[in-house]
Amino acid sequence: MTRFIAVRVCKAILTVLFVWTVVFILSRVTGDPVDWILSEGGSEEAIAQVRHNLGLDFPLWEQYFRAFVDILTGNAGDSYYYARPVLDLFGERFVATLGLGVIVFLVTILVGIPLGVLAAVKHNTILDRLTMTFSIAGYTIPNFVLGILLIIVFSLHLHLLPSGSYGTAAHYVLPVIAMAVGPTASVARLTRSSMLDVIGQDYLDSARAKGVNEWAVIYKHALRNSLIPVITILGAQLSTIIGGSVIVEMVFAWPGIGSLIVSSARQRDFPVVQFGVMMICISITFINLLVDLSYSILDPRIRVKN
Amino acid sequence: METILEVQNLQTYYRTGKQVVPAVDGVSFTLGKGEVLGIVGESGSGKSTVVRSIIRLLDKSTTRIENGRVLFRGKDLLKLSGREMRSIRGGSISMVFQNPLSSLNPVYTIGNQIQEAILTHESMSRAEARDKALHLLEQVNIPSPELRLHDYPHQLSGGMQQRVLIAMALACKPDIILADEPTTALDVTIQSQILELLSKIRDELDMSIILITHNMGVIAEMCDRMLVMYGGVAVEEGKCTDVFANPLHPYTRGLLASIPSLEEEKEELYAIPGQVPHFQAPVSSCRFCSRCDHVFARCREEEPPFIPIGDGRFVRCWLYAQEKDTDHGQ
């Protein structure tokens, strides 16, 4: 069991290192940040001075390790553009993104899974067909298109909800819907097909033959077995929520981390981009690790060998 | 012998799209206390559907019990409410299924699943249920039962899994056990262990058992009486010793003749020609007529009734109709 965990932790660390390498290379490849900062040009000395201040005159491989260690220890340096500590920048926007992400994730679980279960239990009825039609529509439409449509309908025409920015509970409604529809649809669909597989299993009949009532058969016996593939997709959806928040944030002018990263990338603000992407990477890797470990809790066949 | 179960004219049909398949089309029989009744038939004979209809464990979206009565303790099981039926299932009538590994939930321990069988019908503390589960595992001869309680199904062998299923079936001391091909998926030497266990249970607990199988040898070994099914109806019924010594229905005879025997040498096996046709309700001929060596005109026109020959023997075959019944007025 410990070996099981240790192996997965090692793999997680290697993944993070790999992403760091890619981030490092890609951000450097886009060009020299000094051009942005001294956009009017400057003397050679000024350029050299800026470079030195930003730590860009170290050899590349040294920059690679220093920056990595810095990020891990929380010393993310200062933004080139805002000239403020990176951590402060993220800190301000963190709550906005986290709040959105958590609510979207909860909606996905609390709406997606029961919907999938219902569709499976009422297989081939109108309810099933409707649910599945909605789910196909749901995960096909890109979240920012949906976002814009929602704004047009509910803000511009109906004047029911604000069209963007942040503040009250009402501000959350449209962004949450825009971001949650896709993952909810995927989860519902997968829960349904996983449940359908399980519903045909003999051990459910065994339980019925014992006199167990139908709800217990579905929720105690069937659901636990069908959750395994669903947990996988929940992990993937959480990753999507974290990363995909970027575009939705731009549509709704949501002061979150995603839009910060995008604008910083354009400005070649290395410290911000590096920290942002690494933070996302580490969270997603961590989530995947948790998903992996949860399998062994859910499925004793993985945990206990013959 | 006291009759504990009486099935009268059971009809269960499958409906898929436009097709109506008469899976069980008018089956009647009785089961006595402490008796082992064997139902033998090949695929499509309806034998599994019969027992599932008794316990009403059918896929409601495709299968419906159209007609019939199942009398148990003075009540018609087919008319009971869902809740009343649930208290019968696992309580007074239990079922053991064919494939032991897939009949156990892989994510719960053996102990948990046996306790569920107990606690669904009897209220007691978890600890008491655990003790009872331990006792049940001993009853079915599982070694080191205290350890097995914490095992998961995949950790046990096929034979042990089947014993666990039998333990679950015994949990609430049922009057009847319905065993659907309980040994078919097991190796021969394990099969004989399970059959011995079932015999022991029947003797010690005076249990009534309906045993479904396609294996004539198992019927001969275990059963007191037998019912031969074909195409959804019973074609022959009687005491095992009588039927094996003197099979009456051409299908029963064909079946016995086509089994490669361990005793005699047969150059060529008798093979019943053709295969089971697809039946559609209503059926208006003898179901076996397309494959029967003794077929004549009447067989194709009218389905024979279940004719009593005497001594608990019945045959569904025009060969055994009395002369005076042949004017179609009867």
Add this chain to the structure above:
Amino acid sequence: MDNNPILEVKEARKYYPVTKGFISRRNIGTVKAVDNVSFNLYKGETLGVIGESGCGKSTLAKLILGLTAPSGGEIRLNGEPVRPDMPLSMRRNIQMIFQDPYSSLDPRMDVRRIVEEPLRVHERLSKEEKNRIVLPIMEQVGLPAGALHKFPHEFSGGQRQRIGIARALVLNPELIVCDEPVSALDVSIQAQVLNLFASLKKIRGLTYIFISHDMGVIKHVSDRIMVMYLGQVMEIASKRSLFGDARHPYTQALMSAIPKPNPAAKKSRIVLEGDLPSPIHAPAGCPFQSRCPQAMEKCQIKPELKQVGEGHYAACHLVNEGVSHDEIYRSKGM
């Protein structure tokens, strides 16, 4: 049957290592799926192989078909070694019939394509030439010519099995390995298919290795029978010898365990205690000792296959000392 064996299996072994470890896989055991099996097969005979789960009969089938290489010993067909890399010209001589008629036919190929496929792999024939081979075979297996353009799902289990048999015959092989070909069929269909095997054997002079767990079926089809347990041969004998005078305790238990369709027969049976042991933890010595009602101290040494009668050998310390099975093979210079 003439004196030259068409198949020689000498001390065949198939071991699968069981490893543990992520970076360096260390060996923690071996599954000895087939462990020192030797026999000869003569033209025109049917060798029945019987045993329960884990006895190695399916692995033996794979070895004989050259689907996997032996870990030790050798297998020769007409003198040439059988290995996964053997030439096509050899492959066409050994064909297989599978157990499950529902999964052994590609559901997307019509019957003609299924049956003709071996011809397409091994030869280049025109349509008429193919028909000249396929049509008589379809008749021999009892399928109408009209079946050729239909798909597997349109047929019953017994008919699908016939399609599988037709496919196996199309290259006119010498040897056919049948792995539980009737286990998934109803009794009445089983009889039809067994009769078909018998008639094909006569018409085409086939040699069969017939694997089954059903004693009755094995008795009906075989000339000689080999009883396996945990990858080893427990007893091998002609049908008459085995059923008349089974010497190995396992064979005796197996025969007594089979429920006979005769309610009047005496019910004194040998019921073995315990489960089939897992092939990873095969006991040293006789593999059957953990369940044998007559096990003794000596059984911790592996008994050799010793002769107990004409062509009848058993691996058990209880049988009389006779010439060892392997010695006979070695002495015949094979």
